[in-house]
Amino acid sequence: MYNFSVIIPHKNIPDLLQRCLDSIPQREDLQIIIVDDNSDAEVVDFSHFPGLKRQNTEIVFSKGDKGKGPGYARNVGMAKSKGKWIIFSDADDYFNDCFDEVLNQYRDAEEEIVFFKCSTQNESGEITDNYHLINDAIDSVMQSGNSDAIVYGVPCPWAKFIKRNFLQQNGISYQKITGGDDILFSIQMALKLRSFCFSDYRLYCVVDRQGSLTRNNNWRGFYSYVLACCDAYGLLKIVSKENLAVGWISSWWGFLWAENIFVAMSLVPRIYWTMGIRTATRCLKKGVKTGAWNWRNN
Numbered sequence: 001m002y003n004f005s006v007i008i009p010h011k012n013i014p015d016l017l018q019r020c021l022d023s024i025p026q027r028e029d030l031q032i033i034i035v036d037d038n039s040d041a042e043v044v045d046f047s048h049f050p051g052l053k054r055q056n057t058e059i060v061f062s063k064g065d066k067g068k069g070p071g072y073a074r075n076v077g078m079a080k081s082k083g084k085w086i087i088f089s090d091a092d093d094y095f096n097d098c099f100d101e102v103l104n105q106y107r108d109a110e111e112e113i114v115f116f117k118c119s120t121q122n123e124s125g126e127i128t129d130n131y132h133l134i135n136d137a138i139d140s141v142m143q144s145g146n147s148d149a150i151v152y153g154v155p156c157p158w159a160k161f162i163k164r165n166f167l168q169q170n171g172i173s174y175q176k177i178t179g180g181d182d183i184l185f186s187i188q189m190a191l192k193l194r195s196f197c198f199s200d201y202r203l204y205c206v207v208d209r210q211g212s213l214t215r216n217n218n219w220r221g222f223y224s225y226v227l228a229c230c231d232a233y234g235l236l237k238i239v240s241k242e243n244l245a246v247g248w249i250s251s252w253w254g255f256l257w258a259e260n261i262f263v264a265m266s267l268v269p270r271i272y273w274t275m276g277i278r279t280a281t282r283c284l285k286k287g288v289k290t291g292a293w294n295w296r297n298n
Helices: 014-021 070-080 099-106 132-144 166-167 181-193 219-238 243-259 261-266 268-275 278-298
Strands: 004-010 030-039 057-062 083-088 113-121 160-163 195-208
Touching: 004 014, 004 070, 030 070, 057 070, 057 195, 070 132, 070 181, 099 195, 113 132, 160 166, 166 181, 181 219, 219 243, 219 268, 243 261, 243 268, 243 278, 261 268, 268 278
Parallel strands: 004 030, 004 083, 030 057, 113 195
Antiparallel strands: 083 160, 113 160
16 A cells, blocks of 8 residues: 655656656655656657656656646546545656655655645756745745645645645646646645645655746746636635735736737636626736836746
8 A cells, every 4th residue: 555646747858857857755654646748859868768767666658749747647537547636746856865754754644635845946056955935835824724725825745744645525726727737636625724734844855947837837837827717716705815816816827928919818808707896907907016026027
């Protein structure tokens, strides 16, 4: 019986995938599921694919005319998972040296989700202990006692142990979209979550690199993020937390405005329908002032 299932979507970065696998301890109670999303045969040697000879590792090759996205890959991984805990990782990131110790410490935890801190690695290979997006949110929760900053406010799929039964019983899955597939997934978890805890362990290292989905968005990605955030806004409004999504929509729509004004304008009716006239107007103004400016300067 597996205690843990690590799910890794992959596309065209076999060397980085191997680094990720090397950071995962060899354990009898740990299952690894790699879902390759239609990698290019000119980039990947499928006969020597990372993980082929590793124990307790299953590789799923998803082929087609084009990739189906990380949300699809993660859903496939969840369907094949057998562990008590599900752990998501991106193929270009990796786990820190404490991973084996953390697995032992939290194996029998009763909570539905355990949130962990992260380190980060920049393009020069320099590693710092503070990945602010997650670590600051956890610190804020520990100081204030208000869990919204991490439970609702950080949609990243990784740096969490999630009970598989919790996901199955609540029918929680990823959207099959170009970008932002993890946003609604995280909001759905937050709405159903009853027990959780936080850890000071820096479990995971987020790698900032040229070529990643986060760094190389285009208008199609921005468009997808805006739609995902609109869906999240609708769910958050039910629990009076929609202000969390306002900033997301402003930023992504602002990036879209800078990249493709005509496509950005096509989303205006959807945003007004989702948010109402007053809030949407403020949101779009902020998007032009901040999101578009940031995108042009980055």
